[in-house]
Amino acid sequence: MMIRSNCARRATLFSLTAATLGFLLQAAPARAEESGWSLLNMTQGVTEMSRRIYDLHMLIFWICVIIGVFVFGAMFWSIIFYRKSQGAVADTTIVHNTRVEIIWTAVPVIILIAMAVPAARTLVEIEDTTKTELTIKVTGFQWGWNYEYLDKGVTFFARLDRKSDAARELGSGIDPNTVDHYLLNVDNPLVVPVGTKVRLLVTGADVIHSWWVPAFGVKKDGIPGFVNEAWFNIDADKKGLYRGQCAELCGRDHGFMPIVVDARSKEDFQAWLTEKAAQQKQAAAPAGTEATPTASTPATTATAPTAGVPPAVAASQAAVTATTPAAAAPTAAAAPAGVLAADRATKSVTLAKADAAH
Amino acid sequence: MAEHSVAAAHDDHDHKPHGWRRWVYATNHKDIGTMYLVFACLMFFVGGSMAMVIRLELFKPGMQFVDPQLFNSMTTMHALIMIFGAVMPAWTGLANWMIPMQVGAPDMALPRLNNFSFWILPFAFTLLLSTLFVPGGAPAGGWTMYPPLVLQNGASFPMLIFAVHMMGASSILGAINVVVTILNMRAPGMSLLRMPLFVWTWLITAYLLIAVMPVLAGAVTMLLTDHFFGTTFFTAAGGGDPVMFQHIFWFFGHPEVYILILPAFGIVSEIIPTFSRKPLFGYEAMVYATASIAFLSFIVWAHHMFVVGMPLAAQLFFMLSTMLIAIPTGVKVFNWTATMWKGSLSFEPPMLFALAFLFLFTIGGFSGLMLAIVPADYQYQDTYFVVAHFHYVLVPGAIFGIMGGVYYWLPKWVGNMYDMTLAKWHFWLSAIFVNVLFFPQHFLGLAGMPRRVPDYAVQFTDWNMVSSIGGFGFGLAQLLFPYLIIKCVKSGTRVTVNKPWEGAHGLEWELPSPAPYHSWQTPPSEAVIAKGAFH
Numbered sequence: 101m102m103i104r105s106n107c108a109r110r111a112t113l114f115s116l117t118a119a120t121l122g123f124l125l126q127a128a129p130a131r132a133e134e135s136g137w138s139l140l141n142m143t144q145g146v147t148e149m150s151r152r153i154y155d156l157h158m159l160i161f162w163i164c165v166i167i168g169v170f171v172f173g174a175m176f177w178s179i180i181f182y183r184k185s186q187g188a189v190a191d192t193t194i195v196h197n198t199r200v201e202i203i204w205t206a207v208p209v210i211i212l213i214a215m216a217v218p219a220a221r222t223l224v225e226i227e228d229t230t231k232t233e234l235t236i237k238v239t240g241f242q243w244g245w246n247y248e249y250l251d252k253g254v255t256f257f258a259r260l261d262r263k264s265d266a267a268r269e270l271g272s273g274i275d276p277n278t279v280d281h282y283l284l285n286v287d288n289p290l291v292v293p294v295g296t297k298v299r300l301l302v303t304g305a306d307v308i309h310s311w312w313v314p315a316f317g318v319k320k321d322g323i324p325g326f327v328n329e330a331w332f333n334i335d336a337d338k339k340g341l342y343r344g345q346c347a348e349l350c351g352r353d354h355g356f357m358p359i360v361v362d363a364r365s366k367e368d369f370q371a372w373l374t375e376k377a378a379q380q381k382q383a384a385a386p387a388g389t390e391a392t393p394t395a396s397t398p399a400t401t402a403t404a405p406t407a408g409v410p411p412a413v414a415a416s417q418a419a420v421t422a423t424t425p426a427a428a429a430p431t432a433a434a435a436p437a438g439v440l441a442a443d444r445a446t447k448s449v450t451l452a453k454a455d456a457a458h
Numbered sequence: 459m460a461e462h463s464v465a466a467a468h469d470d471h472d473h474k475p476h477g478w479r480r481w482v483y484a485t486n487h488k489d490i491g492t493m494y495l496v497f498a499c500l501m502f503f504v505g506g507s508m509a510m511v512i513r514l515e516l517f518k519p520g521m522q523f524v525d526p527q528l529f530n531s532m533t534t535m536h537a538l539i540m541i542f543g544a545v546m547p548a549w550t551g552l553a554n555w556m557i558p559m560q561v562g563a564p565d566m567a568l569p570r571l572n573n574f575s576f577w578i579l580p581f582a583f584t585l586l587l588s589t590l591f592v593p594g595g596a597p598a599g600g601w602t603m604y605p606p607l608v609l610q611n612g613a614s615f616p617m618l619i620f621a622v623h624m625m626g627a628s629s630i631l632g633a634i635n636v637v638v639t640i641l642n643m644r645a646p647g648m649s650l651l652r653m654p655l656f657v658w659t660w661l662i663t664a665y666l667l668i669a670v671m672p673v674l675a676g677a678v679t680m681l682l683t684d685h686f687f688g689t690t691f692f693t694a695a696g697g698g699d700p701v702m703f704q705h706i707f708w709f710f711g712h713p714e715v716y717i718l719i720l721p722a723f724g725i726v727s728e729i730i731p732t733f734s735r736k737p738l739f740g741y742e743a744m745v746y747a748t749a750s751i752a753f754l755s756f757i758v759w760a761h762h763m764f765v766v767g768m769p770l771a772a773q774l775f776f777m778l779s780t781m782l783i784a785i786p787t788g789v790k791v792f793n794w795t796a797t798m799w800k801g802s803l804s805f806e807p808p809m810l811f812a813l814a815f816l817f818l819f820t821i822g823g824f825s826g827l828m829l830a831i832v833p834a835d836y837q838y839q840d841t842y843f844v845v846a847h848f849h850y851v852l853v854p855g856a857i858f859g860i861m862g863g864v865y866y867w868l869p870k871w872v873g874n875m876y877d878m879t880l881a882k883w884h885f886w887l888s889a890i891f892v893n894v895l896f897f898p899q900h901f902l903g904l905a906g907m908p909r910r911v912p913d914y915a916v917q918f919t920d921w922n923m924v925s926s927i928g929g930f931g932f933g934l935a936q937l938l939f940p941y942l943i944i945k946c947v948k949s950g951t952r953v954t955v956n957k958p959w960e961g962a963h964g965l966e967w968e969l970p971s972p973a974p975y976h977s978w979q980t981p982p983s984e985a986v987i988a989k990g991a992f993h
Binding site: 136307352 | 530
């Protein structure tokens with residue numbers, strides 16, 4: 101078959117390229133450490149859910165490729181073989197074909213059902229936030245994250261690491277390639293145990309943010325005044341650092357509030373937690389009750405009810421405020437530096453046992 | 459105007475005003491159509507330059523050119539201008555030019571309302587663009603205007619709201635005009651199921667506009683009152699909910715994206731049969747598919763919101779309804795392909811754009827289907843994968859549809875043929891660069907790059923560089939388009955026949971080229987309608 105024209109040659113070349121790319125994609129789920137050209141596909145991640153998500157993604161992708169081969173095949177066939185310049189004469193009677201039309205309506209319905217069933221199954225499992233073993237409250241701020249290990253006496257802020265922050269300034273002259281994990285490094289990573297169903301309660305302090313770690317397949321919006329649940333369970337053999345970013349436009353530094361999760365063994369995690377709690381208790385002790393004399397203190401102890409997700413919005417807001425005595429209460433116009441400057445002077449917060457309710 | 463009932467075989471220059479009055483007081487559908495199209499082209503370049511700023515900053519990691527706040531303004535304004543200033547006015551311009559000629563009517567039903575609908579727009583966009591110069595700068599919370607972030611905009615906030623209200627009013631009034639014209643002013647014998655697909659798709663689009671633009675108006679008014687008048691629609695402390703804004707916005711927003719694409723479906727449904735020299739395959743199926751898509755578009759909105767924390771049942775419902783839209787859309791793609799099958803194809807610029815539409819819009823449709831799958835969407839949402847998807851359906855989708863339509867009908871409007879070689883250059887440069895620009899964005903999204911960020915981690919460098927090069931190439935290539943058109947008007951080869959495209963059908967091709975200033979003052983006869991009919 102000789103391809104006579106530029107048009108058809110280009111078309112064939114394009115479809116060959118697409119097919120090759122498709123083939124490559126199957127072979128190459130992305131890993132975070134890979135760089136540049138080879139970063140083509142979603143990660144398989146380190147949780148069972150992230151793998152299920154990846155599999156769904158690839159299933160739909162291949163179905164689309166197959167449909168595309170048929171449809172584009174027919175298109176390119178027509179472009180090549182039904183050209184007026186090559187003498188093709190139109191068959192103007194082809195305006196209906198009931199049988200074919202029924203097939204190409206019914207078959208897509210069947211294909212969609214074949215997609216919807218595994219998708220629905222996976223979704224139902226993802227939405228099951230019961231039987232969690234650890235709960236962490238995640239609050240998005242402009243522009244960083246606050247993590248609070250509920251009822252463990254540990255809370256801290258995490259913001260973009262200073263080297264990245266310096267490099268990203270307009271006209272800084274610092275080459276991002278010389279910065280360690282540029283824009284994906286923080287000062288205080290979120291430490292979690294592997295092999296544990298960890299529940300996140302995600303909220304926002306000022307505007308909507310979104311907590312996303314691709315390796316876990318978890319993304320959840322943090323909405324001011326509301327609390328969303330998400331969970332992940334990192335494979336027991338996948339200790340390490342995992343990085344993510346804010347995934348909802350939240351203002352000037354939306355691109356500069358990353359997430360780092362430090363997944364440790366259960367023993368290491370427990371050791372870290374105990375040490376951190378002791379540190380924070382000690383840091384709080386001299387400060388005593390000189391906290392902001394807002395109604396926040398009584399409010400926090402008032403959240404005794406163990407009914408899962410606290411409906412008392414003000415309480416969770418106030419609870420967060422209580423941990424940042426040096427900061428102004430987060431308002432819509434809060435200066436970002438002020439809010440985060442207090443991350444050194446954390447105070448432990450006692451909240452009701454949220455996990456036991458689950 | 460009511461006095462002109464004589465046969466309009468020749469243009470009546472003596473009856474139209476001259477100078478600025480012709481345009482400011484215009485009531486002629488052709489003049490108003492021209493104004494919409496010129497306005498849209500201008501806005502396309504304004505919005506396009508903002509895209510150039512975006513791609514320039516994203517060329518390399520690190521911040522080289524703009525402050526992050528200005529970058530956010532660029533992404534916000536780029537979208538607002540392209541959607542409301544380029545695509546929607548372009549479709550209205552094409553509707554104005556073509557609908558009366560295609561249904562055998564002398565003009566639109568409400569010519570003065572038509573004038574008003576157009577003239578709102580320059581004011582709306584002057585207001586919107588002037589926000590670049592006010593304290594706080596242009597809006598920077600995304601074109602989606604989510605609270606609470608949108609309320610952090612400074613002086614630009616009320617200007618944004620007011621501009622949106624004006625654009626919305628223009629669209630609603632234009633849509634009313636379209637509906638009334640199509641339902642009331644078709645020539646005798648032009649039954650609904652004989653109308654060209656462009657008229658059908660615009661009829662359905664007009665109903666969508668009338669249904670959802672008021673919803674947008676409501677949503678932005680609630681933002682306004684939350685900010686200035688102490689309401690708390692979207693503030694939890696007052697008993698409200700930021701997510702409610704998202705529901706209201708996307709109830710508008712999803713039908714809006716179908717408003718942006720349905721007329722393109724109509725145009726492609728006319729171009730492909732013409733250049734395949736074969737009738738459209740499955741005309742009625744195409745009409746019903748379009749109507750189904752429009753209906754379904756009302757019940758899928760929350761697929762833009764899968765990560766806000768919706769109940770399971772809601773996520774399942776919206777996943778299934780969104781997947782369902784693939785069926786009628788697929789039917790349309792199959793019908794276009796079947797129209798080409800065993801045809802006699804030629805590849806003039808309108809056909810090139812229509813074929814690129816068919817290929818590339820379908821790719822955009824595939825990524826849309828992937829996005830519908832909720833668990834997978836958790837990884838796609840707010841990443842460059844979404845950006846790739848919607849740019850594929852909007853640029854090689856809507857924009858190529860508009861350009862294809864202009865290249866198709868320009869000889870009818872102007873009476874001259876444009877430089878074919880230059881038009882083919884415009885096509886090939888656009889088609890190649892649009893893929894260089896947007897295809898790598900699929901990779902970036904899958905690899906984990908979020909959207910609406912002015913800077914990125916170094917592993918995203920390579921594909922961002924490719925995308926930016928594509929952006930510059932695509933942007934530069936567009937300069938050919940207005941150049942071509944102006945050259946055609948000034949010195950194109952005269953077209954002496956009614957039908958410069960031999961395979962064309964439809965009432966507009968029964969008129970001389972250029973079409974007379976007042977056309978179809980005597981309605982076409984049944985015989986002429988039957989000759990031009992689609993089936």
